[in-house]
Amino acid sequence: MTEELVTFTVNGQELKAPKGSMLIKATDAADIRIPRFCYHDKLSVAASCRMCLVDVEKAPKPMPACATPVMEGMVVQTRSPRAIAAQKSVMEFLLINHPLDCPICDQGGECELQDVAMGYGGDVSQYSDIKRVVFDKDIGPLIATELTRCIQCTRCVRFGEEIAGMRELGATDRGDRLVIGTFIEKSVDSEMSGNAIDVCPVGALTAKPSRFSARAWEMMQHPGIAPHDAVGSNVFIHTIHGKVLRVVPRDNEAINEVWISDRDRFSYQGLYAEDRLAVPMVKQGHEWVESDWDNALQLAVEGLQAIVKNDSAKQLGAWTSPSATLEEQYLLQKLMRAMGSGNIDHRLRQADFSDQDAAPVMPWLGQSIENIEALDAALLVGSHVRKDQPMIAHRLRKAAIHNKAAISFINPRRFDWHFPVAHECATDMLADLAAVAKAAFELASTPVPAHLADVVNAAAVNDTHRQLASDLQQAENSSVMLGDMAHHHPQFAAIRKLADALAKQTASHLAYLSEGANSGGAWLAGAVPHRGVAGSDAIKGMTFGEMLANPCRALITLNIEPEYDALHGADALAAAKRADFVVAISSYVTDNIKSYADVILPLAMFTETSGTYVNAEGVWQGFKGASVAVGESRPGWKILRVMGNLLDLDGFDYVSSEDVKDELKQQCQDIQLNNSVECTQPVQVAKTTGLQRIGDVPLYAVDALVRRATQLQKTTDAQQNAARINARQATASGVADSDKVKVKQGEVHSYLKLIIDEAIPDNCVWVSAAVHDTLSLGPVFGTIELEKV
């Protein structure tokens, strides 16, 4: 596409910009400063604050640079007497109602109003009447409001509407009484609401968790990578006296643009949770005692060695978090395999490992993150993408809105989406996916591949399925994406094969939206039992599922709480308890950890260690330690290195985490990411009968850190302790809204509050996993019973 450029001058400097683009864009690009409040590069132009007035030759009055299209031959002055006078007047006007409370304002020192007032305002105001005051409403646990300070730029309102896709804040009343807010007492619930704090140019919206705790100029800023999802949003970590005080976005157009999710912004609170472990602990008899590192490491190593010696290395297992750093995962698997065991896995929430040999070397996005917004069609299978991967959802939203892309879902239930959705299948994921595949084959009159014949032929195709298939078929740029709930599904292998066949048939990118910050890295690092580093042959071992069925006698856990982080939480906890010797490398100490561990080694967390995360598009994003590690906790790579040394293993002489990464990178050089599934093992589908449990892992329950982020835990999104069924099912099961019900999965049960929710299909009960009240239950997919108590 060639854009027509026009030439014009600003302050005598000749500039070129696309015809019709706004002047402020061109001046920004040329580093010519024009003050502004309402203008924001990522938002629509409101042109309401008038701070950006400039002097345009031949124009009768000063023009707003944010809303003045560039024209051939235009002559602009930003610092002429007329421009300066206009800017001064606007500044004076904006300050009429602004309080002089900078000394107690969190924004002080990083306030656009302060800066612009300094740079462009006058010294005295002609205004001497009273200023208006706004009485604030509580808008939830994350954003503090002080709307007396608001200058009505409406950036936050436009952010909600245009980016978050939820119109929650608005401008009510009018004139000098205009107030930004929710009007009624209501929390702001978007999963990326915190960005409103950043777009607000003044201190009207500030971060509640870090409020009143430091001044901007006292903080140190460190680049970092967010540790919760497959995007790896770029962040700045702000610290004071070595402690993390807040996390804000770091611009990276290719990854997170200028936004971050609330999870990435506020999870740091978990760093300083009460149960954070500060010193190594060892079990003496039945007592837990604090220990120094030397002793604890020695005991850890001896315990492991004893089991390997008396039993066999096959009795050694390792479970790692998918959010552990690349270096940690690599060293853990290196240690395991050097000791002779391949029993290592990071796929703690996967149920079906049957086709793991056909899995890609690294399951990835199949495209760049940026490509998502250019899609014409996408089908997401088993994904509540909005909550699971908020930044991917943001790109999908852009595709849906700007590109009119047909974004569709095959999920176990319906969800509230923040963009127009083309089709939403919400009954049986596998059956729906098979039907769409069938429709795609029919559409192209291609024969069904033999290994899929049974399941595809059995599928009942309806119009929605046909539409879905044709959306993908017709799109030039399309994608089939597998989300968390697909990975959790007991027939993940079947879903993967069907998705692969559908993607191939419709020339779509097959995409994995993986859990954790570093699932991709775990695959590359060899933190899987069936392959070594970079997919190489290596000592093979048991999958996580097999390790639950045949508990190992010795276990190393890295940065996990099995009861929360495993799909079969209760089974995982039981398996850990059955081990004779467990080394828990953990940032926290809980009663559960104490119940199975013998040595607990305090692990430095994401802001406290250097390391690397590999995001969904395969980008290796390195980071350095930003804050002081709590107590004596140490980076995982150092702990594992010393364990390697104490075990007398070769190749554990690293000086830095970069050494570790470089060694791994060397071995990954030739990897071409490719999601294509080469497996023709026939797909068998198990029939389910009776009431079925469906569920997810809620966004603020995904890992140990976020589960301890106290403010996030107060959000509406965190309240997932209920069982949900539709009204018809409620009648059939003899239960009613708000009843306390007993939900049973086989031998185990829990008591939950029942909520009637029409988004849940018949024969299903929605019960989220990894939240306190559901921990004792079985996996998220399976037969379930419901009883009124």
Add this chain to the structure above:
Amino acid sequence: MTDTNTILSAHTREEIDEWITRYPAEQKKSALLAALRAAQHQNNGYLTTELMDAVADYLALTKIEVYEVASFYSMYELNPVARHNVAVCTNVCCMLMGSDTIVDHLEKKLDIKLGESTADGRIYLKVEEECLAACAGGPMMQVNHKYYTDLTPEKVDEIIDALE
């Protein structure tokens, strides 16, 4: 989601539906002003959050959009008011023609201030914000849906006393 069918009366819904037909199908939002008017009418002259929410659902708008509009226009009342809405124009033309006298007279007669309702729930003296576009007949006032121009205190008595 609120049950709009019970909150908005059949008559209100009918009226909204009629307004919806006047605009392109994808622009139901355009019917918002009329919808709020109808909802207010149904509820003795003022809107509640519940009614605004019902209107939002009915027109498939977000709630805050409705609050914004309802709070922006002075013709919507967001607090309970008396049956008859009496608004004296106090804008420039009317002021020059003596609207202050009219307001004073009304305040004394009804023993309330602008912005208040009489205790018997009969008359609400609205604070009128803007010119009511009948400048040639100033001073003037609007009583419910009707304009009265060229007011004098005597004329005001007559009009007010006639209200039940």
